[in-house]
Amino acid sequence: MSRSKCTLLSGALVEQLLDSVDSVLFDCDGVIWRGDQAITGASEVINLLKEHGKKVFFVTNNSTKTRKMYADKMSSLGFNVTADEVFGTAYCCAVFLKTVCRLEGKVYLMGSNAMKQELEAVGVQQVGVGPDHVSGQPIDWANVPLDPEVKAVVVGFDEHFSYMKLNRAMQYLVQKDCLFVGTNRDTRLPLEGGKAVPGTGCLLQAVETAAQRQAQTVGKPNHFMFDCLAAQFGVERERCLMVGDRLDTDILLGSNCGLKTLLTLTGVSTVAEAEAHRDSGSAERQGMVPDYYVESIADLLPALQG
Template sequence: MSASKCSRLSGALIEQLLDSVDSVLFDCDGVIWRGDQAIPGAAQVINRLKEKGKRVFFVTNNSSKTRRMYAEKMSGMGFNVSEEEVFGTAYCSAVYLKTVCHVEGKVYLIGSDAMRQELEAMGIPHTGVGADHIVGRQADWANVPLDPEVKAVVVGFDEHFSYMKMNRAFQYLSQRDCLFVGTNRDTKLPLEGGKAVPGTGCLLQAVETAAQRRAQTVGKPHRFMFDCVASKFGVERGRCLMVGDRLDTDILLGSNCGLKTLLTLTGVSSVADAEAHQRSGCPERQGMVPDYYVDSIADLLPALQG
């Protein structure tokens, strides 16, 4: 494996990397916390980076919380963080609808209450949150009442996802001028103890299969999530570091946006995974090879305490 990629970050190399960046983007779950527990040393790393004048942002594909909810969670773990520094897909999807799609009308939302709140904060009307129970027969389902003001279907994580919700989205998307947006394509949500549950990508693929249409997704690894940060805070690509635990989302986002990349081994992906991508010879998989890796972001702490 080339020494220029996927090098262990340690010693003087840490200081060199940190000196070369002004901004650092952190994924959340698996990087700064696992479940409801902070990664040991993570809060100290974040807080020391800020004390040294670095701008720190948090980018997560999880759409189950608002920016404020994430900031409150992190503050409770000892992180020095403000709501404006958090960029989740609930918020970014609302920004995308408002600034890129210029949606006029309502959104049919397959998603969480947090997504509802972020849409409302952007002044975007919506329908669909909560359970949608099966009633009648198949002929009734095909003629389910639709809101004529709906101009977009948005799919995020929804614990109430059902056949009827998929059907209703399908009926809206049968109208070719109806926009179709997904928060992310993560197929599973890793949990503590090696467990996992199906992720938003499973729900999105179900709707895409039914509608025979492909959604535009806003979460990692797509550039829009970085664009949200960069446009608001003037982040310079060449002096920005992306830190994450997943090669196919975090590291690929960094590669797609021309950022420096750092893999931490406290979450999903391993060095062996990165090496397999490097050996593959596939250009797309090459984008999932990080510049550096550490066992934990706590490995940065000695260089920050000097």
């Protein structure tokens, strides 16, 4: 399959690519759904891939849902999915703390109830979920009560992010043996109609700035997300395809892990952006160039139905 990068995937090339892989990883928002609506043909593609004996997984940087919540959403949209096929950052962060960091102690969590549930599911206790309001004076803030059992600060998407939470995280992280983990560095969450809101990366950068420390991240494009599912399911990277709509997370994850990559144009990134990376002459930017692109993953349907 000799070819140049960023090739339109069509015709016989679709079948050749599918024959070359045993496992397919999909990003979610912008790839298989937008908001609460499935992308036309996406559920058929997923279900037919499984019927053809392919392993299918879902990898998302969104930390606001548990694996079960994602599986329930997908099932309601017509996808044949089980919770153990879903690898979100809430779950992967919990696994990272338990297996890689071998954390013994509590987590100060700037995140969602879903993250709390995933942490507790692996036996990690947390404090911090919910609002934390400012009171007193700066000297009181600097001496805010801390839980002595907290051994890690974890930052995910937190709708209750506040000055006091930022301060409390900083006070924990002044202790050099306190671990510092973030779910992902996505700076914006794209919405329908070209709108966007600040993403977890903005919150994480604020904590990093205050603490004067860099966090380890588990989400895309970090390879841990792939390592996590590969360890559980025996996936061979040489026969694996990553499908996503973002060059800087999905496609870069695939490149970082030695996977084949496919950009779908139903989400954030464009072919023009991919070609600009390809033609830049920058080795660093080559990782954001997909092997292939399609208008929509529904373009895989003819090959799967044939």
